Amino acid sequence: xxxxxxxxxxxxxxxxxxxxxxxxxxxxxxxxxxxxxxxxxxxxxxxxxxxxxxxxxxxxxxxxxxxxxxxxxxxxxxxxxxxxxxxxxxxxxxxxxxxxxxxxxxxxxxxxxxxxxxxxxxxxxxxxxxxxxxxxxxxxxxxxxxxxxxxxxxxxxxxxxxxxxxxxxxxxxxxxxxxxxxxxxxxxxxxxxxxxxxxxxxxxxxxxxxxxxxxxxxxxxxxxxxxxxxxxxxxxxxxxxxxxxxxxxxxxxxxxxxxxxxxxxxxxxxxxxxxxxxxxxxxxxxxxxxxxxxxxxxxxxxxxxxxxxxxxxxxxxxxxxxxxxxxxxxxxxxxxxxxxxxxxxxxxxxxxxxxxxxxxxxxxxxxxxxxxxxxxxxxxxxxxxxxxxxxxxxxxxxxxxxxxxxxxxxxxxxxxxxxxxxxxxxxxxxxxxxxxxxxxxxxxxxxxxxxxxxxxxxxxxxxxxxxxxxxxxxxxxxxxxxxxxxxxxxxxxxxxxxxxxxxxxxxxxxxxxxxx
Amino acid sequence: xxxxxxxxxxxxxxxxxxxxxxxxxxxxxxxxxxxxxxxxxxxxxxxxxxxxxxxxxxxxxxxxxxxxxxxxxxxxxxxxxxxxxxxxxxxxxxxxxxxxxxxxxxxxxxxxxxxxxxxxxxxxxxxxxxxxxxxxxxxxxxxxxxxxxxxxxxxxxxxxxxxxxxxxxxxxxxxxxxxxxxxxxxxxxxxxxxxxxxxxxxxxxxxxxxxxxxxxxxxxxxxxxxxxxxxxxxxxxxxxxxxxxxxxxxxxxxxxxxxxxxxxxxxxxxxxxxxxxxxxxxxxxxxxxxxxxxxxxxxxxxxxxxxxxxxxxxxxxxxxxxxxxxxxxxxxxxxxxxxxxxxxxxxxxxxxxxxxxxxxxxxxxxxxxxxxxxxxxxxxxxxxxxxxxxxxxxxxxxxxxxxxxxxxxxxxxxxxxxxx
Numbered sequence: 001x002x003x004x005x006x007x008x009x010x011x012x013x014x015x016x017x018x019x020x021x022x023x024x025x026x027x028x029x030x031x032x033x034x035x036x037x038x039x040x041x042x043x044x045x046x047x048x049x050x051x052x053x054x055x056x057x058x059x060x061x062x063x064x065x066x067x068x069x070x071x072x073x074x075x076x077x078x079x080x081x082x083x084x085x086x087x088x089x090x091x092x093x094x095x096x097x098x099x100x101x102x103x104x105x106x107x108x109x110x111x112x113x114x115x116x117x118x119x120x121x122x123x124x125x126x127x128x129x130x131x132x133x134x135x136x137x138x139x140x141x142x143x144x145x146x147x148x149x150x151x152x153x154x155x156x157x158x159x160x161x162x163x164x165x166x167x168x169x170x171x172x173x174x175x176x177x178x179x180x181x182x183x184x185x186x187x188x189x190x191x192x193x194x195x196x197x198x199x200x201x202x203x204x205x206x207x208x209x210x211x212x213x214x215x216x217x218x219x220x221x222x223x224x225x226x227x228x229x230x231x232x233x234x235x236x237x238x239x240x241x242x243x244x245x246x247x248x249x250x251x252x253x254x255x256x257x258x259x260x261x262x263x264x265x266x267x268x269x270x271x272x273x274x275x276x277x278x279x280x281x282x283x284x285x286x287x288x289x290x291x292x293x294x295x296x297x298x299x300x301x302x303x304x305x306x307x308x309x310x311x312x313x314x315x316x317x318x319x320x321x322x323x324x325x326x327x328x329x330x331x332x333x334x335x336x337x338x339x340x341x342x343x344x345x346x347x348x349x350x351x352x353x354x355x356x357x358x359x360x361x362x363x364x365x366x367x368x369x370x371x372x373x374x375x376x377x378x379x380x381x382x383x384x385x386x387x388x389x390x391x392x393x394x395x396x397x398x399x400x401x402x403x404x405x406x407x408x409x410x411x412x413x414x415x416x417x418x419x420x421x422x423x424x425x426x427x428x429x430x431x432x433x434x435x436x437x438x439x440x441x442x443x444x445x446x447x448x449x450x451x452x453x454x455x456x457x458x459x460x461x462x463x464x465x466x467x468x469x470x471x472x473x474x475x476x477x478x479x480x481x482x483x484x485x486x487x488x489x490x491x492x493x494x495x496x497x498x499x500x501x502x503x504x505x506x507x508x509x510x511x512x513x514x515x516x
Numbered sequence: 517x518x519x520x521x522x523x524x525x526x527x528x529x530x531x532x533x534x535x536x537x538x539x540x541x542x543x544x545x546x547x548x549x550x551x552x553x554x555x556x557x558x559x560x561x562x563x564x565x566x567x568x569x570x571x572x573x574x575x576x577x578x579x580x581x582x583x584x585x586x587x588x589x590x591x592x593x594x595x596x597x598x599x600x601x602x603x604x605x606x607x608x609x610x611x612x613x614x615x616x617x618x619x620x621x622x623x624x625x626x627x628x629x630x631x632x633x634x635x636x637x638x639x640x641x642x643x644x645x646x647x648x649x650x651x652x653x654x655x656x657x658x659x660x661x662x663x664x665x666x667x668x669x670x671x672x673x674x675x676x677x678x679x680x681x682x683x684x685x686x687x688x689x690x691x692x693x694x695x696x697x698x699x700x701x702x703x704x705x706x707x708x709x710x711x712x713x714x715x716x717x718x719x720x721x722x723x724x725x726x727x728x729x730x731x732x733x734x735x736x737x738x739x740x741x742x743x744x745x746x747x748x749x750x751x752x753x754x755x756x757x758x759x760x761x762x763x764x765x766x767x768x769x770x771x772x773x774x775x776x777x778x779x780x781x782x783x784x785x786x787x788x789x790x791x792x793x794x795x796x797x798x799x800x801x802x803x804x805x806x807x808x809x810x811x812x813x814x815x816x817x818x819x820x821x822x823x824x825x826x827x828x829x830x831x832x833x834x835x836x837x838x839x840x841x842x843x844x845x846x847x848x849x850x851x852x853x854x855x856x857x858x859x860x861x862x863x864x865x866x867x868x869x870x871x872x873x874x875x876x877x878x879x880x881x882x883x884x885x886x887x888x889x890x891x892x893x894x895x896x897x898x899x900x901x902x903x904x905x906x907x908x909x910x911x912x913x914x915x916x917x918x919x920x921x922x923x924x925x926x927x928x929x930x931x932x933x934x935x936x
Contacts, residue, residue: 316767323760330753337746344739349732350884356891491913498906505898512891515884 135161135240137255139233142225144212145176151213152176155229157236159255165247171256177202177209179260180232186250187239192395193402194460195467197475198245199238200391202231230380234388241478292404296465302472303400310393317386324383327375334368352515359511363504370497377493385486389479396475399468406464410457417450547571548668550683552661553581557653562586562614564660568683574675575684582686586613589660591693595678596667603826603864604871605673606879608666609815614656619649637766644762648755655808662812723869729876730824737817744810751807805894813883820879827868834861 141156158172184201191198208224240246240255254260294300338361345357424443427436547570554565567581593610596602623645630638664683667673682689721727837858844854 312767316764319760319763319767323757323764326753326756326760330750330757333746333749333753337743337750340739340743340746344736344743347732347736347739350880353884353887356887360891488913491909495906495909495913498902498909501902502899502906505895505902509892509895509899512888512895515888515891 133163133241133243135159135163135166135246137233137236137240139229139236142229149213152178153212153225153228155232157255165252166256168256173255173258173260175254175260177204177228177232178262179254180235182260182262183239183250183254184235187245187248190248190250191245192398193405195399195402195464195471196242196244197392197395197399197471199235199242200395201235202228203391227384230384231388234384238388238392238478242474292407298469299400299403299465303397306393306396306400310390310397313386313390313393317383317390320378320383320386324375324379327371327378331368331371331375334364334371338362338365338368350515356511356515359508363508366504367501370500374493374497377490381486381490381493385482389482392475396472399471403461403464403468406457406461410454410461413450413453413457417447417454420447420450548674550661550664550668552657552664555653555657557614557616562653562656564657566664566683574680580684580686582683584682584689586611586660587693588682588689589663591689592667592678592682593663596673596676597822599676602673602676603830604823604868604875605670606816606819606823606875607673608663608670609812609819611656611659611663612815614652616649616652619645619652622648634766637763640762640766641759644758658808659812725873726824726827726869733817733821733824737814737821740810740814740817744807744814747807747810805890805897809886809890813886816879816883820876823872823875827865827872830861830865830868834858834865837861 136159138158138160139155140158142153143155145152145154154174154176156172157175158170159166160170162169181201181204184198187198205224205228208221208228211221212225236255239251245251340361341357341364342361345354345361348354348357420443424440424447427439427443549569551567552564553567556563556565562585564584564586565581566584567579568575569579571578589611593607596607623642626638626641626645633641667676667679673679681692721730837854837860841851841854841858844851
């Protein structure tokens, strides 16, 4: 196994995708010189001021002009944020961004590529300056409120933080499931179309909720509530880990204010819900018809990467679900064997053997409980994590689609401009002098408007492309951390199970030896 | 050490050498030592090489080997069961027919599903199946060996003429088998199967010992049958989990990931692979110890019950003969024959009772010894496997946590590796 890891020229498993001559285990050397050599790079702080700009009520509707008004001067594409490159690892495959046709060529700096043959991953862990990220959210104490079909579960959301963003260091509020959905829908409408990966909220479950409403106090509805509680917690943590979303007023309000206006448009069978479904379908159709000339290899590569990841994560998720099921079966079979062995022990007339068989039954029963706990660990650590990532990747793919839409919008404006220019040119040959001047003025106005629109469209496209690069980098970084810590936790549970099993069997051994 | 070095396993041809007997401690008497050192399997048929080493003069040579099929063992068993003289003995249960249906079906399914899985997954599953096949093979050789060793260690049965023929006759036994079938026609066996429970429970018992044994055996049999079934279910669950780990590890293996995730990726993949190997091994070891133990004694108890049945039948015969004698005395006809018949029945019944008591007592002792041995070995195996698994997990946890300082990680891992 060690050799497999050291060999960079791996076979077609795709396990190691290294460029030629790349050292998988480079020496930990001095950190790369990460000073930006170019003009101001867009740091998170800058972006956050942009995002915080429209704090007022009428937020991000269809006109993005307000959002980017401030940003126009600061956007520069020649020094992509270093985080993006770091996440891609040593010698990333970032090609200079060749611009779409007939637009001003942005300046890209290649210089940074060579500097990032770093080694230690400490650099990756480095956060941008400012408030160090220190916030922990827990969702707990599910309580049923109300009766019958209007009943709902209320959860306690506790925030512990030392960040200056919040008024207090520790505070909690009560929220219900639709509040979470409402938060997500607000964030999605604000940020998705400009390229931010908004973590998806946990899924609705009409069946699950109905059971709870009806008041069945049984194992499966308890499990459902626990599953949901855990999912809500993960959702909030992912949301606040996003440096932009953390500072969003809706998020702050969600975490801090004791009263929250009811989010009504989140009901599955409401008109808003149906509208959402219709929009989703329309989007899907659009996606098929947009043929974007992808001139940036980075995006093409990343899109393919996420497509593959999607497929594989789904398969993996299915296998892990099968593992959970089989382990639960094992636990059940062990429990039933334990009972049977106990009866056998009772039936046995040789005293020592009878005692040993009863002990065996006890051991098997304890181990069955262990396996049950292990199944839960399998589930909560692996299965839910994979499920979350399957949904997250859908969100990532959505963001790429938004970029395509932005591009389309830009191209449409350009086409309109072209048409108007042609129309203007035609006007020259129109020999109706009285209407000519008026028409000329009209068209000139329209052309000016369209020119601005085209420029805006281009800016939007460049902005969203830049945002996505950064977001993808952040996403990959988070994914690594997430998987790493989850896998460690999972292995720890396995380890505990094994150690416990050793104890049980070692206690049983003398009983078996005592048979004479 | 359960896995033998000489095994080569393919779907059609399989050879197995030097298998150790697991369940019962026999072969104590050096005057007649039997083992099955080698076996060959071709499609459905398994050919066992029965090897005998003896100091007894009744045999022509001191050491010899013969090839035997499963049907030959059945012939021997049935012949012994149908021998009147052995009615008072517990005849060791016949070894069950070699059953490769399970792994064969799985192999077939695997072949059909080959297109849908990756090369790694297919290879791993094939290896697992081959291991399963090998385990079935090992098991069947074992039960056949134990059957012969039970016979060789029984003071009366080991002198049986047919037993000697079985061990020594260097020609094909199929002719004898055919003749035997024609003679007995399996009549007795059928009777045993059907009337068993009713007769045993119906007969009024005069002897305390047999009354107790009857109660005990009937109850114990149903309990052990239940336990055997439940143990088999457990084993199947373990196998399912092992298969899941195979699938998971091969999926992780193919996942195209960024360079950063490589370390975690390798580690997680390998940890799943090794876990899978250990789980798979657990499944087959558990199978050999617990399930086989229970299964074997379930059959043995059936054989003990058969003895009780025969005795009960003898008692019924005796009671009938008494009635017939009374009737004869009443009619004053054929009295001497009736008396003769009654005496014979009484003798037979007494003989059965006497030998039956001995047999059942030693049976209990045997059972206790076998359970003890297997429970100890099973517990030791479970401990060993759990230790191996936790070493592996500890190793990988350290590895993941140390990925920031890789050269140190490798050092730690090497140290831990040596402890596995």
